[in-house]
Amino acid sequence: GDSVTQMEGPVTLSEEAFLTINCTYTATGYPSLFWYVQYPGEGLQLLLKATKADDKGSNKGFEATYRKETTSFHLEKGSVQVSDSAVYFCALKPGGYQKVTFGTGTKLQVIP
Amino acid sequence: AAGVIQSPRHLIKEKRETATLKCYPIPRHDTVYWYQQGPGQDPQFLISFYEKMQSDKGSIPDRFSAQQFSDYHSELNMSSLELGDSALYFCASSLGRFTDTQYFGPGTRLTVL
Numbered sequence: 001g002d003s004v005t006q007m008e009g010p011v012t013l014s015e016e017a018f019l020t021i022n023c024t025y026t027a028t029g030y031p032s033l034f035w036y037v038q039y040p041g042e043g044l045q046l047l048l049k050a051t052k053a054d055d056k057g058s059n060k061g062f063e064a065t066y067r068k069e070t071t072s073f074h075l076e077k078g079s080v081q082v083s084d085s086a087v088y089f090c091a092l093k094p095g096g097y098q099k100v101t102f103g104t105g106t107k108l109q110v111i112p
Numbered sequence: 113a114a115g116v117i118q119s120p121r122h123l124i125k126e127k128r129e130t131a132t133l134k135c136y137p138i139p140r141h142d143t144v145y146w147y148q149q150g151p152g153q154d155p156q157f158l159i160s161f162y163e164k165m166q167s168d169k170g171s172i173p174d175r176f177s178a179q180q181f182s183d184y185h186s187e188l189n190m191s192s193l194e195l196g197d198s199a200l201y202f203c204a205s206s207l208g209r210f211t212d213t214q215y216f217g218p219g220t221r222l223t224v225l
Contacts, residue, residue: 043218044204
């Protein structure tokens with residue numbers, strides 16, 4: 001079945017550091033890929049998405065590229081801020097299906 | 113912009129009681145999804161509805177049922193509650209059942225004592 005594997009957290013970074021959260025997936029066909037963010041005590045917010053190979057999703061300084069050859073969708077940000085502290089979920093949704101499959105989440109803590 | 117509304121935001125129940133969670137999708141969205149997120153876990157898909165018909169089914173216990181009404185809002189009914197049902201329950205909505213993006217509500221935190 002479909003699955004998403006992302007690096008375990010928590011990840012602790014100093015403000016303005018470079019962020020990478022690795023995500024790889026297993027799926028049949030050509031799924032759409034997503035990064036969702038969950039701030040403390042809040043719901044899931046869509047951060048960015050990519051729907052086909054080599055697409056780059058970007059939002060709020062975050063970006064991720066859909067790499068079909070390595071089945072990866074790593075999240076990157078050049079300079080993190082304290083306000084980026086949250087849990088980040090990588091997810092996929094196969095075309096023609098409704099269920100979104102999430103990874104286990106990576107908690108990011110940014111310290112001043 | 114209007115978002116997905118869930119009520120109540122917090123709910124405390126005793127074991128073996130019943131609970132009803134409500135979800136109001138973004139206006140004009142015709143598809144609703146329910147997810148369960150246990151403590152420290154990733155969200156798990158439960159069930160979805162499109163145009164008031166069940167569209168897809170995931171790991172939803174037999175003790176749970178759900179429906180979508182003519183105004184597209186949805187209710188998740190949970191009976192014979194167990195301690196393990198304590199979780200954050202998310203509703204999401206989309207326009208069309210195969211669209212890529214699902215928009216999530218803030219969740220209902222259910223605590224079973």
